[in-house]
Amino acid sequence: MSLQNKFFNSGLFKNNLKRFKWGSFLYFIILLISGPIAMALEYPYDGYFKHHHIPQFLCAIFAVPVIASVVVYRYLHTRKQVDMFHSLPVSRSAMYITNLLSIITLVFVPVILNGIVTVITAGAMQFNVTYVVISVLWQLFINFVMLSISVVAVMLTGNSFAAIVVTYIINLLPAAYVLLTTGIFTQNLYGYTETGTWSEQFVTHLPMVRYCNLLGTFYSKEVFPNLIGVLEIVITLLIAVVLLAVSYLLYKKRKSETAGEVVAFGILNPIFKVLITFAVSMLGYFAFSANDANMILMAVSVLLITFVVWFALEMVITKSVKVFGKYKGFLAFSVFVIAVCVSIETGGLGYEKRIPEADSIESIICSFGFESRGTEEITNREIISTITELHKSLVDDEEWYSGDEWATEYINERLYVEYKLKNGRTLIRCYNKLSYEREKEYVDKLFSHPEFKPCVYSVYRLERDKVSQINLTTNYGDMNIVMENTDGFYEAILSDIDTLGYKDLRYYAGNNLFRITFLEMVDEGIKEREYMHHLDYITIRSAYKNTIEWLKNNGYYEKINSSLPASITLKKSFTEEEEKQLNEYYMEASSGVTVAIEKMEKGQEIVTITDSDDIAEIIRMRNDGLLVLEEGRDKPGDYILLESPYGTVGYCYYDTAYEVIRKYLTDN
């Protein structure tokens, strides 16, 4: 007996299963091959959980839900079929729900069947079947979420190709917009930073992006609830259900005669056109502004792109080439696009110059880039006033920041400032080019203020009783020394920080000696789950004399010096020209280019030192802070790099190189 009511039609349901069972079967085969079969082939290695189930998730994220939705609802997109289907004695409600249930069945059954087969296979191989169950539940969840988006796309469109495109547009256009906005603002707005904005969070929470980011971890018990909490799952499912409800309403509203059109609802045509064109126009603007194109040239190019995309979409929508009569909309839109570009180019409607008055600031979080972990809110009025003055100085010197030079000396020297205003608002800016010479007055004032350093250096606030291990590592070898005796160590570090100024505290080429990491043992009750949690870290630089002295007195310095890399290679630093040429080579991809890169890189290498005494001497000099670049002599091509297989050891010059290095330079 067939079940037919207002919301379901069994005849239609069975018919759907009969018509599309091949698709389900194909999906099942893919799952089977990438699941239990792959697992059996690799026995006893349980690589299935780490690698082989990834295709199953890719199917769920990108392919199966969209194909199933488009295929089952395809009748809406062809006139002949929609006539037949909608003349049947089945209400649109029943038609929508029955087809939706058909899609869910067609998609879920293969996943569940594969899950059963995988559980049996995993059980037979004595693998943990819990992982399989987790993986299957995730696949069902993702399939459901993604199909809710695809079904909306199907309802909004009038043909199947458009439905597929719109599915990906719904999934990726918001991300594209956010990335473009961030890219354009970062490129063109002085002081802009993504930090603290909603954009990053927004993009990473878009389903397609989110599940791709979690690929390879879905088998794991740690994904749930550590990476995705119950609340997020519930909210996502609710959103998916809302989308399906919206699709239901759209289905009831859509007109059969829109079959074959691009967009099923006329009102969406301009929205669709504007959203796509604006994204492409902004992409054009982004590309031209990245190349520092002339303003006029840029405006003309952006307008040209806008023109082409606008009318191409108009042609697609109207299915006619006679679209140029509708130029008024284009003109209005062009004005808008140019207004956006011009407003960004001219400082983002005051964005660049906006600095809050010191009186209006509640507190500030501030960082200079070289020790930015865990900065604390600054409420001292004097410091707040100095920071706003520094900020003003950076903003006022337009000539300085409009330049495009990025010399080595400025890397890792920046000002990140987060103002919490008294009116509850937050204003965040980040300036990546901070020159000590230019901003000396404000920077010295800040670093000499007794309350400033405890705010920006988290080591002041470190809860020492929590520290169960201190590790000391270098960047030239795989050495990791665990320090057991720490008496007086904290005091040595703090006395260095207290007494040193900005110039010595900052990172500068070659002055990073060791990294000290403070660890806390975390015990979650299960032995295997114990791990070391990083509480804090600090980099010991060549100017940290008290700390170095302490390390020497306690025998750790010797230990550091005794741990040597197998070799040290002397390399001539690339000049700007060579760097540019090499980058161009890297951009291409052919065997000829590879040979050119190899030749060029070999040409840079001077000699490799393998003599252990010489290496020990170089490491000793390095740990004494002697292999540092001099200010003013740090342009590309000026100096020689000393590199170990693990990383840079230090820098030196031809003329002032120490004897142990100079003898190799002379020989070569």
Add this chain to the structure above:
Amino acid sequence: MIKTTDVIKTFGGFTALNGLNLNVPKGCVYGLVGPNGAGKTTIIKHLTGVYRQDKGEILIDGKSVYEKPPLKQEIQYISDDVFYFNTFSLKETAAFYKSIYKNFDSERYEKLKEIFKIDEKRRVNSLSKGMKKQVAFMMALSSKPEVLILDEPLDGLDPVMRRNVIKLINQDVYDREMTVLISSHNLRELEDLCDRIGIMHRGKMVLERALDDLKSNIFKIQAAFDEDIDDKLSAMPEVMNLSKLGSVRTLIVRGEMEPVSEKIKAYNPKIFDIVNLTLEEIFIYELGGMGYELAEQIL
């Protein structure tokens, strides 16, 4: 049985139905004719619940048809280009119809199979256009509808099958009082099949009448006169069209035959003959008066 009142439907800026009124009594075979683009297929799609009108009322058996599955159980629609599921055989297609239409009569289907003689195992989409049409009739008639709506139904059928189909339709009309609405450009066929005709033009019903009434109300007179009285003839309100070939005048006349004949006979014609018009001629002359005329020029 079928009644539409002031139905308006627009597609974008184009008005396809412009206040259409249509009446089909129960048990009637109704021929819907009109030039291309008149809106015939559009109204049919409204009658089958595919389209929803912008304004006006569409009733079948006194009930609105849109989104009324119980009512649609009683309606069968055969379009000009019927859709079948790609992989389905005739047997599977019948099973689908049986699962959807409560009145599907398997015995009748078996009998129709004998008439149409189509291999049940063949994929319907692999059949010829005419055979697909036969399948459509098999499905529609097996479902025993109260209303059968046909759009160019006999197109593609061979003469024998046409006869068979017409016979089967007539049988259901007589036996079950099935109401049939046929849209076709083959007016010769409609003339044999229909008892009521509606002529549509530019989304409106321009004429709707029983075929017999229609034929008795419009006729052709061929007459020859000694003197030139064309102006007088043209001035007569009943004369829709006047053409001449030598001394013979052909008049298409609307109205009661007797009084009009008397009026013309008063001019003492040498020859006077009354000829009945075919439906095709009625169609041409009716629409001719509305600016839809035969082209004068021959390229």
